[in-house]
Amino acid sequence: MVKFRELNLFFLVVWLGRAVTETPNAEIPPPERIAVIGAGIGGAAAAHFLRQYFGRDVQIDVYESGTVGGRLAKATISGQDHEIGAATIHPLSLHIKEFVQLLGLKERKHPNNLLAVYDGEQFVFEESEWFIINFFKLIWRYGFDFLRVKMWLENYQHKFMRIYQYQAQGYSFTTMEKLLQVLGGDNFVQMTKHSIDEALQEVGISQRFIDEMVGSIIRLTYGEGVNVNAFVGMTSLSETESDLWTVEEGNQLICSGLLYSAKVNLIKGKVTSVDAKERPRRNGEVVTVYEVNYLVGPHTDYGAYDIVIVAAPIQSSDPEIHFRAFSQPIDVPRGRYQQKFVTLVEGRLNASFFSYHGAGPFRPTTIGTTVHSGNFILGASVSAPVTRGTPPARVWKVLSPEPLGEEGLRHLFPSYAAVRQAQWLAHPRYSPDDRVPPFVLHDQLYHLNAIEWAASTLEMMAIAAKNGALLAHHRWFRQLDKIDQDTLQEVKVEL
Template sequence: MPALFLFLLPLLLPSLGASTAEDICIVGGGISGSSTAFFLTNNTAPTPARLRVFERRDRVGGRLATVSVAGDNFEAGGSVIHPRNLHVRRFADLLGLAARDDDEGDDDWLGIWDGGRFVFRTLRPPPPGSSWLRRRLHSLANSLLLFRRYGFSLLRMDSFVQEMLQKFLLYYNGFESRPVFDNVEEMLKWSGLYGLTQRTLQEELIHAGLNSQTISELVTVITRINYGQSVSISGLAGAVSLAGSESGLWAIKGGNWQLAAGLLKAASATLHLQEGIDSISDAGDYYVLKSNKGHEYNCTVTVVATPLDEVNISFTPPISIPPRKMQHTHATFVRGLLNPKFFGLNSVSDIPELIGTMEVPDIPFSSISVLKKHSEHDMTYKAFSRAKLDDSLLDQIFSTREETIRINWPAYPHYHAPEDFAPIILDGKQLYYVNSFESAASAMETGAVAAENVARLIISRLPRAGLLLLSEEDAGGPPEPHMESFAGEEDSRCIDL
């Protein structure tokens, strides 16, 4: 009998080890995955379990990244944070991340281009070092210019955005008054936002009383810059995009990607860089994750925190999610000088610092903005486009190019109305999908809001409370994190999502 037991022991050990697996595995090291890790570890008591995060790239951050042009670093993905992004602002404070110092103010020198001419331009900004009074008068004059062209539609647009924001604020309520949601539809219906996902932005704005000129020019410019899409996107995504045109935007000094890195460190997660997950299989009481490095991991809970639309992960048994396309945004960084003749102008000094475009098929880019002015004849630009800007086209748009860097982002879902939503719980058990909420709206803050709900959902559905481990490294880690609600933090300022 002992000999038979010793013979069977090697066969029994893998099974015994797998059945007691207590790893929590998160696939994706972007803001959604890192936020999920943070909220999980800071709402549970320490127990002997391990939190693993798999990132197929060689860095964390997902769609948060910087690019270096001529020695200067610029945001290449998600680039701005509003002072009232409550989760992201709290993350930055907790992690000790400072705001980047920018020379420019909130007033961009905007030009709206229809492919042949600038149909509208704000005033050229005052020179650096101008007095507060001069800058204030300049801002007032631009407001009057906007009102003269778009009239009371500006107020109606603001009212539309504010109504959406007030509803979104409900997601920061205290836990005692905020349910845990197991599907996106109920999450949106609870806040009163679901209807906005069933109609287009254009339909919503016409219903709100905006005139056609405001929609075809100003609103279109904003949606093309923020989501690379037209006003045919769903109403909620459009409202979030419009909220992103508010003032007071900021970014993390050194790059917004540090939010993800800091949250993973605060969560004491075991990080697997350059290790993508090829398959996820249900083994009964746990999941077997197989990576592109040939490793296998047994996980009691698995969280998919990356869009499944363009990654090749096989699921056993198969999962069912609605088909969804990602909107690719091509970010092109150029050190050089724009060609004024391309824009029908005589001088580079006449070209606005932010060029927004109307929804015209022949326009090859969504926007071009000045990131840094090195001199009157040397600047760094960022261009957004729906397709790659090849060299021949860039040579028409720019008179000189010293350096060119291209990044192709699968940046957001391609929004449409009515929207369909993938399940948050993919298999009815312990397989979760954070990015299902992204079909409502995509941004750093919406990713964090979705992650908090998934973390609470996991905790509520575990057979026992408190699964995660705060590892021994915590003793020397960042300031003690703590998960809490934002009840009572609402004020009269609006939120950019």
């Protein structure tokens, strides 16, 4: 049923996705220049949708100080490339699927992993290659909690999938709260305000299952515990499903491909501020123009734009982009991003470190850790290269809150041939007390990464990109009936 629903929604997204906007108001001239700040998945997808909705004549400038792809990146170890950023894509990520088909990229199925959960003293659960054995193992330790969680997860996934129908019909939302309210009512909104621990306890899930299974999965995906909000917990648990995939040759190809197909002007500069400037038109109307100031090496420059979409973090604890000369303060999230270190190691894992003394070979390919195991590592998994060919020696991807260092490597690997390490500010540090900021910062100034304060995934950023492009279009041409509405039109699609 899930795959059939996915197929229907995917065709709906593709079929209607190119004609979701109404005819623009002829009395309102179209924008001349649009800026997108950031060339990660959010910025690249925004450029794609902006070109789709505003047409070929508008100039779209994309600013990026680093590498195109942002937190999508790969590293080479022992002659083969491995993902070190966002590594897997969910089978229900319909926007990402559409991008991949549009760009002629190839999907590569992610290998199924054998999970083992370590509590600091021993493996409390170890997955088998046989489904029936896993079924009885789960019942023996957790009762039917795993089935209850699966049903809970599918219920909320089904509600959230309605976003594709709304976006296919051109609807957009000014805040994440309004978006969630339309999709699932007050219960859905509360998912960003309650912890996953509280949410699962309310439906009768045992603390043992929450701490051991749910907690270890969240540490693997988000580097935190079960105090994260329930919406983050839902997206994290979704990463345990089968049929996960990745893009052959690297997920970052989606970003470079979308920028190329959208025919943008890529500016390799670091944006330092966005200033609001009032300028008169020939008809006497005074309009706001946004001045984007940026650095290229030691030199400063700027560009003036009708619309600006920020597709980069702008948390106020350490702002890199300042907003100046606005009549009202710009509403930005207050918080920090989670630091995460990703270390690729070609070597033999020290099974005895995990108190594993089995008679046979060490079979787990993913190791989750509970909050009681300490903070040395968050988890580890066998990494598959993004290119096809002869598999290299086994490469482990270790996630940790701090650099492993020589001592940490010696603990985990009695011998290793190569090591590569990357550091990320991967996503916000989540708490149910967080306030999810709005998508609209000013009249024609939008912030896509606001969605990250609800949950951060590739598909969430793609959804935010389409929502931001639709918002910009509707607000520019004053099509307000397409904003924050809760009624879908009846659409019939014959397949």
